[in-house]
Amino acid sequence: MQDAVTFDPRPADEAASAAPSTSSADAPDAQAKREFNKLQKRLRRQAGNAIIDFGMIREGDKVMVCLSGGKDSYTMLEILRSLQRSAPVNFSLVAVNLDQKQPGFPEHVLPEYLDGIGVDYHILERDTYSVVKEKTPEGKTTCALCSRLRRGSLYGYAEEIGATKIALGHHREDILETLFLNMFFGGSLKSMPPKLLSDDGKNMVIRPLAYCREADIAEFSRRMEFPIIPCNLCGSQPNLQRQVVKDMLADWEVKHPGRLESMFKAVTNVAPSQLADRELFDFAGLEDQQAKRQADRIDLHQES
Numbered sequence: 001m002q003d004a005v006t007f008d009p010r011p012a013d014e015a016a017s018a019a020p021s022t023s024s025a026d027a028p029d030a031q032a033k034r035e036f037n038k039l040q041k042r043l044r045r046q047a048g049n050a051i052i053d054f055g056m057i058r059e060g061d062k063v064m065v066c067l068s069g070g071k072d073s074y075t076m077l078e079i080l081r082s083l084q085r086s087a088p089v090n091f092s093l094v095a096v097n098l099d100q101k102q103p104g105f106p107e108h109v110l111p112e113y114l115d116g117i118g119v120d121y122h123i124l125e126r127d128t129y130s131v132v133k134e135k136t137p138e139g140k141t142t143c144a145l146c147s148r149l150r151r152g153s154l155y156g157y158a159e160e161i162g163a164t165k166i167a168l169g170h171h172r173e174d175i176l177e178t179l180f181l182n183m184f185f186g187g188s189l190k191s192m193p194p195k196l197l198s199d200d201g202k203n204m205v206i207r208p209l210a211y212c213r214e215a216d217i218a219e220f221s222r223r224m225e226f227p228i229i230p231c232n233l234c235g236s237q238p239n240l241q242r243q244v245v246k247d248m249l250a251d252w253e254v255k256h257p258g259r260l261e262s263m264f265k266a267v268t269n270v271a272p273s274q275l276a277d278r279e280l281f282d283f284a285g286l287e288d289q290q291a292k293r294q295a296d297r298i299d300l301h302q303e304s
């Protein structure tokens with residue numbers, strides 16, 4: 001049995017030292033700095049809790065942090081680095097970016113950033129862009145094939161470098177959006193789990209930002225001034241249905257504050273006997289259960 005991990009937030013003053021560097025001339029006012037520290041502590045606490053709740057990181061793990069250049073993956077890397085400094089177990093981080101050879105991809109951005117912060121990294125070059133363009137019929141969305149190829153490349157590379165965990169930057173809203181998309185279009189009640197064993201059993205995927213709000217991540221990313229790489233370089237239409245669901249959730253959150261929190265809680269609090277999946281619950285065996293309970297009750301009655 002390996003050690004459990006405790007990822008307590010550092011004291012506020014230490015967290016503050018990781019705030020974006022500012023010269024005295026453009027230093028944010030004290031209030032803004034306090035807000036930033038609170039935001040950073042919240043993200044650390046939520047990621048730490050998710051890591052503990054799902055047993056995501058253990059002693060000696062080599063965590064491959066998938067870095068796309070978007071706000072979520074930058075934030076995940078920063079929060080994991082911060083947690084790594086105070087965690088009672090040792091684990092290593094290696095950032096991996098998949099350069100999919102999209103036209104206009106700014107190759108220098110991530111290496112410059114990662115060299116600057118002193119994180120080990122690899123840039124994996126795979127021309128999935130050409131494959132996707134070649135195989136996808138005109139007018140069809142390219143994202144499904146692109147994602148499959150990306151996942152295959154990253155899983156294979158994780159094995160090559162001996163990574164024991166693959167960290168992805170999905171957050172609470174990604175999980176809820178996927179839940180609704182699967183209900184609306186897939187006829188299944190499933191989403192993105194915080195921890196997942198790949199189908200072939202070779203890779204373990206973790207989502208340390210599973211409890212984090214997208215708005216917090218966006219604000220953190222803005223304050224940290226991460227060098228964001230736009231995600232529309234492929235020229236593909238974004239997934240329109242995902243955008244519809246995203247807008248629906250955002251609208252609910254405005255009109256009914258707390259609804260997303262409650263829905264996310266529901267994902268962690270499933271009652272199979274109150275649904276209708278015969279694989280998950282033995283409805284056919286309810287009579288047997290009933291007979292057993294009645295027999296138990298009679299025994300109890302006779303003993304007393």
Ligand code: SF4
Nearest residue numbers: 142143146147234236
């Ligand atoms: S938007 Fe472009 S890069 Fe992103 S998944 Fe779709 S096809 Fe791939």
